[in-house]
Amino acid sequence: MGIKSLKPQTRSTIITYAIVVIAFLAVTVLDGAGLISNSLSGQLVPICAYVSLAVSLNLVVGVSGELSLGHAGFMSVGAFTGVVAAGCLARFGVENELLLFVGAAVVGAIAAGVIGFLVGIPVMRLRGDYLAIVTLAFGEIIKNLLNIFYVGVDDAGLHFSMTDSASLGMNQGVILINGPKGAVGIDKISTFALGILLVLITVAVVLNLMHSRDGRAIMAVRDNRIAAESVGINTTKYRLMAFTVASALAGAAGVLYAMNYSTIVPSQFDFNQSILILVYVVLGGMGNISGSIISAAFLTVLPEVLRPINNYRMLIYAVVLILVMVVPHTKIYQRAADAVRRRFGKGEADDAADEVLATEGGEAHE
Amino acid sequence: MGVEVLTNLINGMSLGSVYAIIALGYTMVYGIAKMLNFAHGDVIMVGAYICFCAVSYLGLPAIAGVALSIVGCTVLGIIVERLAYKPLRNAPSLNVLITAIGVSYFLQNAALLIMGSDPKSFSSIISLPALNLFDGALTISATAVLTIFACVVIMVALTMFTGKTKMGKAMRACSEDRDAAQLMGINVNSTISMVFAIGSGLAAIAGVLMCLAYPTLMPTTGSMPGIKAFTAAVLGGIGSIPGAALGGILLGIIEIFARAYISTQIADAVVFAVLIVILLIRPAGLLGKPVNEKV
Numbered sequence: 001m002g003i004k005s006l007k008p009q010t011r012s013t014i015i016t017y018a019i020v021v022i023a024f025l026a027v028t029v030l031d032g033a034g035l036i037s038n039s040l041s042g043q044l045v046p047i048c049a050y051v052s053l054a055v056s057l058n059l060v061v062g063v064s065g066e067l068s069l070g071h072a073g074f075m076s077v078g079a080f081t082g083v084v085a086a087g088c089l090a091r092f093g094v095e096n097e098l099l100l101f102v103g104a105a106v107v108g109a110i111a112a113g114v115i116g117f118l119v120g121i122p123v124m125r126l127r128g129d130y131l132a133i134v135t136l137a138f139g140e141i142i143k144n145l146l147n148i149f150y151v152g153v154d155d156a157g158l159h160f161s162m163t164d165s166a167s168l169g170m171n172q173g174v175i176l177i178n179g180p181k182g183a184v185g186i187d188k189i190s191t192f193a194l195g196i197l198l199v200l201i202t203v204a205v206v207l208n209l210m211h212s213r214d215g216r217a218i219m220a221v222r223d224n225r226i227a228a229e230s231v232g233i234n235t236t237k238y239r240l241m242a243f244t245v246a247s248a249l250a251g252a253a254g255v256l257y258a259m260n261y262s263t264i265v266p267s268q269f270d271f272n273q274s275i276l277i278l279v280y281v282v283l284g285g286m287g288n289i290s291g292s293i294i295s296a297a298f299l300t301v302l303p304e305v306l307r308p309i310n311n312y313r314m315l316i317y318a319v320v321l322i323l324v325m326v327v328p329h330t331k332i333y334q335r336a337a338d339a340v341r342r343r344f345g346k347g348e349a350d351d352a353a354d355e356v357l358a359t360e361g362g363e364a365h366e
Numbered sequence: 367m368g369v370e371v372l373t374n375l376i377n378g379m380s381l382g383s384v385y386a387i388i389a390l391g392y393t394m395v396y397g398i399a400k401m402l403n404f405a406h407g408d409v410i411m412v413g414a415y416i417c418f419c420a421v422s423y424l425g426l427p428a429i430a431g432v433a434l435s436i437v438g439c440t441v442l443g444i445i446v447e448r449l450a451y452k453p454l455r456n457a458p459s460l461n462v463l464i465t466a467i468g469v470s471y472f473l474q475n476a477a478l479l480i481m482g483s484d485p486k487s488f489s490s491i492i493s494l495p496a497l498n499l500f501d502g503a504l505t506i507s508a509t510a511v512l513t514i515f516a517c518v519v520i521m522v523a524l525t526m527f528t529g530k531t532k533m534g535k536a537m538r539a540c541s542e543d544r545d546a547a548q549l550m551g552i553n554v555n556s557t558i559s560m561v562f563a564i565g566s567g568l569a570a571i572a573g574v575l576m577c578l579a580y581p582t583l584m585p586t587t588g589s590m591p592g593i594k595a596f597t598a599a600v601l602g603g604i605g606s607i608p609g610a611a612l613g614g615i616l617l618g619i620i621e622i623f624a625r626a627y628i629s630t631q632i633a634d635a636v637v638f639a640v641l642i643v644i645l646l647i648r649p650a651g652l653l654g655k656p657v658n659e660k661v
Contacts, residue, residue, distance in 0.1 A: 067460065122646055129402065130645055133600045136593070137638035144635035180631075271593060275404075275467055282464045314475040321468035322450055325461050329453045 013207055016290040020203065023297070024196045039304055047300045048195025049257035052202040054280035054296035055289055056249035059206050061278065062287035063215070064242035065222030067132040070119075070139025071250055071277050074112040076146060076269030078251025079258035082108030083183040084151050084158070086259070087176040090187065091153050097189045101259060105198070108255035109248045115142070116247020120240045139274055146266035151177040182265030183258065190259040198256050199293070202249050206289060209245060218242050219287075283324060369504050374626050375619065380510035380579060382618020383517030387572040388595035389602070389610035390524065391565030397541040397605035398561045401462045405446065405469035406569060407592015411585060412473060413439045413570030414577045418486055435570045443566025444559050451562075452555070470589075477585040485584045488577035509578040516575060520568065521611050528607065537561060541605065594621075597641050603654020612652060617641075 006014070027044065030036050053075060060068045085107035086100050094100055119138045126134055150161040154173025161167045165175055177183050209215045218238045220228040229235055258264045280299055284291030302320070306313035327333050388410060395403045416438040420431035450469050454462045528534035536557045539547040548554050576591060577583055594617060602613025617637060624636035644652065 061460075067463075122642065126645060126649055129396075129604065130600060130649060130651075132402075133597060134642055134645055137597065137641050140593075140638050141635045144632050144638075148629070148631050272589075279464055279467065282460050286460070311479060314471060315479065318468050318471035318475060321471065322465055325457075325465040325468065326450060326453050329457050329461075 009211065012290065013211075016203060016207065016293070017200070019290055019293055020196060020199055024192075027192065039307065040301070043300060043304055044192040045190045045195045045260040046257060047297050048192065048199050049253045049260070050277065050280065050300050051199050051293050051296045052253035052256065053250055053277045054284065054292040055199070055202050055206055056246040056253065057277050058281045058284070058287065058289060058292045059209070059242050059246040059249075061281050062285075062292075063206075063210055063222065064218050064239055066239060066243070067129070067278075068135040068243070068246075069132050069271065069274050069278065070135035070137075070142075071246075072269040072271070072273035073139035073142035074116055074247040074250040075254035075257065075273070076142060076266060077115050078108035078112040078254030079264055079269070080146060080149075080177055080183060080254075080266075081111035081251070082255030083186055083258055083264070084153075084176050086187060086189070087174065088153050088158065091155075091174065097187075098194075100187065101189050101194055101255075104259065105252045105255045109252040112251020112254065113244055113248030116250075117240070117244045120243040120247075124236050124239050124243065136271060136274070139269075139271060143266050143270055146177075146269075147180045149177055150175070150179055180265065180267070182263055182268075184263050186258060186262050186264070188260060188262060190256050195256055198252060202253070203289060203293070205245065205249060209242075210287075210289075214238065214241060279321065283321075370626075372504060373506075374622050376506055376510050376514075378619030378622035379615055380507075380513045380618070381622060382598075382615035383513045384572050384576045384579070384614075385591065385595045385598045385618050386517050386611045386614025387520055387568050387575070388591060389599040389614045390520070390607060391568045391572075392596055392599040393602070393604055393607060393610040394537075394561050395565050396599070398537060399451070399558055401451065401459060402466065402596070403565075404463065404466040404592070404596075405473060406565065407588040407590075407595070408470045408473035408477075409439050409443060409566050409569040409588070410573035410576065410591060411477060411583075411588030412442060413573035414488065414583050414587065415477060415481060415486075416570070417574045418488060418577075418583055432571070432574050435574060436567045439566040439570035439573075440563045443562040443569075447559055447562040452558075474585045474589070481585065483585065485582040488581040488583050507579075509575070513575045513579065516571060517611070517615075520571070521607075524564075524607060533557070533560060594637070597638065600651055601641050601644055603651030606651070606653045606655075609651055609653035 027036065031041060053071060057068065057071045060066055060071075082104035086104040089100050089103050094103070119135075123131055123134050123138070148162050150163075150165050150168055152159045152165070152168045152170045152173045152175045154170045159168040159170050159173065165178055168175070175184070210219075217228070217233050218241065220231075220233060221235045221238050225235055254269075277296075280296040281292055283299065284293070284295035299317075303313050303317060306316055309316070388406065391406050391409075392403065395401065395406070413435045416435035417428075417431040420426045420434045421428055426434070446469055450465050451462060454465060528537055536547070536552045537560070539550065539552055540554055540557050544554055547557075572591075573588070577587070595614065598613035598617040599610045600613070601617060602609025602611070617640075620640055621633055621637050624633040628636060648654075
């Protein structure tokens with residue numbers, strides 16, 4: 001039984017997992033052979049974090065069809081609560097790094113999920129660009145509030161303050177979050193293997209949700225809200241479900257990201273960070289999970305590869321971004337694509353399918 | 367106390383006027399091209415840099431610098447529209463959004479390469495005496511007066527332009543229904559170019575005015591005011607010209623008061639919280655028309 005005899009859905013699922021596993025094996029082998037440069041191996045954990053973030057944002061933007069501009073906000077909620085959780089666990093005698101990481105990731109995911117749910121209740125009353133601007137607003141609010149947040153831990157337990165670190169009132173404790181200076185003295189316990197594990201979990205959650213009854217309801221709401229409503233689908237519930245799950249996954253990815261550095265600051269998780277993740281999703285293709293994985297990995301590596309031409313690299317990045325979006329819509333490209341199709345005799349059916357996909361994508365976001 | 371409130375109010379209106387002028391560009395482009403032009407904030411930065419260079423390197427008088435920066439940004443707006451946005455006229459709106467982000471990155475990094483990352487001080491260029499009222503109890507900076515005055519003039523001019531002229535009528539027709547406008551013989555492409563030109567010219571004015579009040583000029587100077595102005599446009603009801611002005615001025619006043627009476631660190635959070643509350647009460651913004659969906 002070949003891979004072609006499988007259902008298309010099963011086939012794409014297998015391919016998606018295979019991409020991640022093969023990438024992991026390839027990198028491990030290359031790393032073992034010493035073929036991976038220092039700057040690139042430093043990027044391995046962030047790549048995994050961005051892949052998870054892109055896949056989870058795809059659940060909101062691609063599958064549920066809502067433009068969210070505040071994904072970095074949920075990432076930061078996860079990152080900071082994860083740091084606090086790891087700090088507490090370490091303080092109370094947990095030394096196993098795997099246990100620390102899992103504890104931090106679970107706490108981070110739950111916190112981001114809860115915040116996502118709370119934010120989602122008002123956000124899901126709105127539509128389209130208004131929804132987009134409110135998610136942007138929430139992302140900025142989360143960033144601003146984290147800037148005045150102080151958390152410390154001592155033997156008596158956790159201490160919070162919203163004025164300064166002195167008013168925490170600790171007795172020989174450790175400051176975990178220090179306002180605008182961010183979380184300091186983080187144990188760097190993220191590894192590439194843990195990152196791949198998180199990517200696999202994220203992909204599994206998103207794909208299983210997409211292929212379930214709930215997932216089909218979410219996509220029905222995206223494709224035609226009124227039709228979905230008229231067959232009895234609770235649109236708010238399903239949009240909120242996608243938003244909450246994506247927030248929780250972003251939180252876990254935030255923990256992975258934070259645990260790779262010794263310091264993180266709230267201003268890292270700003271609007272530009274959210275936009276960066278959105279770029280991965282759009283470039284990879286809406287609702288296409290393997291596309292998100294590849295584009296997130298590629299676009300995280302691209303600035304590193306361009307490092308030798310340091311001054312021009314972000315300029316080139318910008319030009320690549322514009323060209324990738326604009327070129328497929330130019331007349332020259334379309335004529336060339338037509339010629340290639342005629343030359344290699346690709347059927348009309350493929351064309352028709354492409355067009356249907358294109359219009360679907362367009363309608364979902366108007 | 368009264369004087370302090372009045373000073374804050376005037377500062378808020380001045381900052382709000384800058385937001386309003388930027389928001390006008392956002393809202394006009396959105397109304398006609400149905401796209402969120404995230405590169406708009408960076409056009410502000412380009413405008414401010416052009417004015418800065420014209421005055422401090424070429425030794426031109428300030429008014430010539432402003433004129434040059436308006437011309438430069440107008441041309442830039444038209445070029446960007448032709449190269450980056452026009453091919454995407456019928457593409458999904460998210461693709462256009464990402465292209466706009468690409469243009470924004472491009473402008474920021476080009477500015478970084480040309481001008482360097484060190485902040486330029488804008489205040490050395492144009493200095494105006496401050497106004498003293500009530501025997502010096504109330505000081506109003508000339509910049510604030512100039513900014514508010516510019517905003518009012520621009521508002522009146524734009525309202526006249528869209529209401530009375532043929533081009534303005536074409537713009538309104540295009541934003542109402544692009545296909546129908548085309549059938550009536552309106553050149554949609556040149557109308558859209560015109561809107562980008564006006565929006566970018568306004569952004570240049572906003573850039574100069576903003577740098578008069580907050581005189582540090584960096585490649586990223588435009589991004590936060592851009593986001594705030596976008597917020598202002600949505601607050602007033604995106605696509606509506608009076609809405610953009612109202613939203614901008616409200617946002618500026620709220621921001622200054624939040625900074626003065628609550629906390630400088632969470633002033634932005636307060637601004638965005640107000641936006642969320644208003645959108646929950648009026649989901650189409652203050653002056654926006656709610657659109658009913660048809661089956």
